[in-house]
Amino acid sequence: MADHRRFTGGDQVIEVDGATVAAIVAALDERYPGLGEALNTASSVGLHGEIHAEPTYLVVGDDDDVYFVAPLTGG
Amino acid sequence: MTATENRPTYKYVGTRPVRHDGYDKVTGKARFAADLMLPGQLTGAMVRSPHGHAKILSIDASAALAMPGVKAVVTGEDFPTLDPTDPNHDVSVNVMARGEVYYHGHVVAAVAATTKAEAQAAAAAIQVEYELLPVVLSIDEAMADDAPIVNSTNFTRFVESTGESNLGTVNKFDRGDVDAAMSDADIVIEREFNTVEVHQGYIEPHACTADTGADGKTTVWCSSQGHFAVRSLTAAVLGWENARVKVTPAEIGGGFGGKTTIYLEPVAARLSEKTGRPVKFAMSREEVLRATGPAPGSKIKLKVGANNDGELVALDCWMAYATGGFMSFAAMTGAMSIASYKLPNLKIDAYGVLTNMPKSAAYRAPSAPQAAFAVEAVIDEIAERLGRDPLDLRLQNAAVEGDLTAMGMPHPKIGFVETLEAIKNSEHYNSAVPDGAGRGVATGFWFNIGEQSSATVNLNEDGTATVITGSPDIGGSRASMALMAAEELGIDVYSITPIVADTESVGFTDVTEGSRATFATGMAVVNACRDLITDLCGRAAKVMGVEAEAVQWVDGAAVSDGHDPLPLAALTKQAKRTGGPLTATASLNAAGAGPSFACHLADVMVDEETGQTTVLRYTAAQDAGTAIHPSYVEGQMQGGSVQGIGWALNEEYIFDDDGAMENASFLDYRLPVASDLPMIETIIVEVPNPAHPYGVRGVGETGIVPPLATIANAIASATGVRMTSLPMSPPKLLAALNER
Numbered sequence: 001m002a003d004h005r006r007f008t009g010g011d012q013v014i015e016v017d018g019a020t021v022a023a024i025v026a027a028l029d030e031r032y033p034g035l036g037e038a039l040n041t042a043s044s045v046g047l048h049g050e051i052h053a054e055p056t057y058l059v060v061g062d063d064d065d066v067y068f069v070a071p072l073t074g075g
Numbered sequence: 076m077t078a079t080e081n082r083p084t085y086k087y088v089g090t091r092p093v094r095h096d097g098y099d100k101v102t103g104k105a106r107f108a109a110d111l112m113l114p115g116q117l118t119g120a121m122v123r124s125p126h127g128h129a130k131i132l133s134i135d136a137s138a139a140l141a142m143p144g145v146k147a148v149v150t151g152e153d154f155p156t157l158d159p160t161d162p163n164h165d166v167s168v169n170v171m172a173r174g175e176v177y178y179h180g181h182v183v184a185a186v187a188a189t190t191k192a193e194a195q196a197a198a199a200a201i202q203v204e205y206e207l208l209p210v211v212l213s214i215d216e217a218m219a220d221d222a223p224i225v226n227s228t229n230f231t232r233f234v235e236s237t238g239e240s241n242l243g244t245v246n247k248f249d250r251g252d253v254d255a256a257m258s259d260a261d262i263v264i265e266r267e268f269n270t271v272e273v274h275q276g277y278i279e280p281h282a283c284t285a286d287t288g289a290d291g292k293t294t295v296w297c298s299s300q301g302h303f304a305v306r307s308l309t310a311a312v313l314g315w316e317n318a319r320v321k322v323t324p325a326e327i328g329g330g331f332g333g334k335t336t337i338y339l340e341p342v343a344a345r346l347s348e349k350t351g352r353p354v355k356f357a358m359s360r361e362e363v364l365r366a367t368g369p370a371p372g373s374k375i376k377l378k379v380g381a382n383n384d385g386e387l388v389a390l391d392c393w394m395a396y397a398t399g400g401f402m403s404f405a406a407m408t409g410a411m412s413i414a415s416y417k418l419p420n421l422k423i424d425a426y427g428v429l430t431n432m433p434k435s436a437a438y439r440a441p442s443a444p445q446a447a448f449a450v451e452a453v454i455d456e457i458a459e460r461l462g463r464d465p466l467d468l469r470l471q472n473a474a475v476e477g478d479l480t481a482m483g484m485p486h487p488k489i490g491f492v493e494t495l496e497a498i499k500n501s502e503h504y505n506s507a508v509p510d511g512a513g514r515g516v517a518t519g520f521w522f523n524i525g526e527q528s529s530a531t532v533n534l535n536e537d538g539t540a541t542v543i544t545g546s547p548d549i550g551g552s553r554a555s556m557a558l559m560a561a562e563e564l565g566i567d568v569y570s571i572t573p574i575v576a577d578t579e580s581v582g583f584t585d586v587t588e589g590s591r592a593t594f595a596t597g598m599a600v601v602n603a604c605r606d607l608i609t610d611l612c613g614r615a616a617k618v619m620g621v622e623a624e625a626v627q628w629v630d631g632a633a634v635s636d637g638h639d640p641l642p643l644a645a646l647t648k649q650a651k652r653t654g655g656p657l658t659a660t661a662s663l664n665a666a667g668a669g670p671s672f673a674c675h676l677a678d679v680m681v682d683e684e685t686g687q688t689t690v691l692r693y694t695a696a697q698d699a700g701t702a703i704h705p706s707y708v709e710g711q712m713q714g715g716s717v718q719g720i721g722w723a724l725n726e727e728y729i730f731d732d733d734g735a736m737e738n739a740s741f742l743d744y745r746l747p748v749a750s751d752l753p754m755i756e757t758i759i760v761e762v763p764n765p766a767h768p769y770g771v772r773g774v775g776e777t778g779i780v781p782p783l784a785t786i787a788n789a790i791a792s793a794t795g796v797r798m799t800s801l802p803m804s805p806p807k808l809l810a811a812l813n814e815r
């Protein structure tokens with residue numbers, strides 16, 4: 001999400017290693033302190049065309065694109 | 076009418092049985108929340124703020140407590156104070172004000188008395204002293220540099236908070252180079268759009284009864300879109316553990332997003348705790364309109380660039396949603412749901428803005444209708460300027476699988492193009508526009524969500540079944556659950572009893588929002604049935620004397636080569652002999668809710684002497700993935716269309732300068748009724764969702780997204796006037812016509 005670019009210096013696409021979303025978030029937080037908490041408190045994850053709420057333990061493949069998106073709601 | 080991509084044919088899924096709860100609903104036997112009467116029951120009445128914004132200096136309930144029949148009074152002091160960062164803080168303060176009221180109608184105290192008349196008299200006798208504060212009623216006022224603060228506990232989400240602010244959320248999405256693309260575009264249209272607050276308009280006002288026992292445990296009966304959410308929110312507001320609250324769902328008389336939260340239950344529970352007697356609240360229509368969540372008003376500045384060949388090249392949008400006295404995610408969902416077109420360059424700045432109005436609540440595809448009103452009107456204008464058919468221009472630019480959403484993630488498999496083609500191929504689209512009328516087209520979509528659901532399926536001794544879920548039946552979900560179970564088990568749909576169980580009788584289930592019940596709860600039902608089938612095949616293997624792997628479940632029977640088929644009833648009859656009761660429970664956190672797209676088409680006639688718009692013909696096409704029960708899919712499409720038409724033409728909150736709603740009744744808040752509209756024609760498009768065992772996409776919300784722009788575009792076609800402000804009511808349209 002664009003608002004998280006305040007942590008990344010404007011970068012939108014970041015390559016990190018991690019076998020789960022939790023590991024990816026940890027890697028991002030290590031590189032950009034504070035980003036991990038922001039992602040954990042207000043994000044869903046898009047992976048393989050599906051949006052996952054509470055994605056912490058979602059398994060991620062080596063070449064997967066993981067999209068951090070705002071949490072979806074509805075009416 | 077159904078336009079179906081190649082998909083499997085089913086025996087039960089896709090049929091139209093009479094709903095299992097139908098007889099109770101049409102004979103008046105179904106119990107809604109206000110129907111409950113318990114021995115010793117008291118009636119509650121709320122004391123509501125007569126001011127749009129004020130500090131509460133004192134509350135004196137002594138006179139009220141001395142009145143006949145009055146048993147207890149509660150105020151904000153009877154509820155724990157949550158930290159503003161607590162996710163339940165705003166709900167808690169909306170249920171009962173703490174020291175400050177943020178809108179006209181905000182609850183400041185409540186009474187329980189023997190009769191309704193006594194409760195209302197006592198509520199009127201409670202003395203509340205206020206210090207008036209500035210009232211902020213518009214997005215412009217709230218966003219001004221020197222704006223009074225609407226709610227001092229608010230902080231801004233998604234960005235670094237900089238102290239007191241009227242901004243609840245800030246979301247920014249962008250990709251490409253919008254400025255460069257705009258300057259290179261052959262045509263750029265820039266417009267500003269405004270909408271005001273509208274209510275969900277459910278026919279059943281909020282109601283609940285709470286009964287607190289000597290053990291401190293409370294049972295709540297209420298109407299909601301999710302009784303597990305009622306349990307957790309009620310417990311949070313009271314400072315209790317969830318286990319102290321049991322919630323039994325009543326039938327629901329409409330919700331449309333407005334019953335995803337709570338207003339009454341903690342107050343009833345606290346009064347019941349104080350009195351030792353059941354306490355019932357039932358809102359009046361006026362209370363519903365004044366104090367329960369409307370959909371937010373909005374202000375949207377939109378610029379879209381295109382090339383002469385019709386290719387959309389850039390979109391630049393500033394949008395703000397007025398969320399009432401508290402933060403909501405309205406602007407975020409508005410930004411996320413904007414413009415599903417192939418747009419290489421996109422920039423959206425979205426602001427959720429606090430105002431001294433009732434706390435906004437979700438309303439079918441929350442915030443998407445306002446966004447689509449703007450985008451679809453501008454795209455229509457681009458088509459007009461380029462001399463293109465508006466449907467063809469949309470087909471040229473429509474997003475397909477892999478194209479990016481506004482928030483940057485690629486779309487999964489979607490049926491946008493198929494819904495556009497369904498309208499293009501419709502008899503309506505290919506018929507002549509009636510003399511003097513105008514024709515409009517517009518599109519919309521909603522992401523839909525999955526989330527958590529549970530289901531238990533019990534097989535009875537005679538081969539019938541009970542399907543137990545925790546999703547309230549809002550739009551025919553009992554029938555849909557039974558149809559999927561019938562398809563799996565291979566038994567008649569009327570051999571299945573689908574029930575909605577209380578919070579202690581079924582596994583946790585998230586609130587019904589995001590059009591998720593048939594998708595996610597349906598998936599739980601399917602999974603439970605498949606577990607049962609595995610069990611049944613194992614039992615059959617014992618009876619047949621073969622390995623379990625040699626048995627298959629085919630059309631309601633266990634089948635193995637060389638053996639007579641064993642129907643379900645034969646296996647349930649000997650369940651005790653083969654291993655005991657046949658029951659299965661499944662729970663999941665569902666991912667892969669497929670977005671649902673819609674395209675609507677309207678013919679309207681405008682009376683140029685009065686400004687009155689008459690809808691002559693209306694057709695809605697929508698992708699349902701797979702329609703489990705087509706009649707209820709059509710009902711959702713028709714209901715969403717009608718609500719959207721009302722939003723377009725007449726519905727509006729009218730406030731006085733202090734923030735008091737001046738039209739808080741259905742006489743003055745003009746909902747469309749059956750005699751206002753033609754039959755809404757429907758085309759169900761079926762592009763199955765690969766993430767669901769039957770291909771389901773949620774259908775409850777999308778139908779409300781296109782109508783605002785569909786009607787506006789039709790009016791433009793009829794009159795040449797492009798309305799950019801809602802509602803397009805007779806006085807406003809007449810004024811615009813006179814300015815031509």
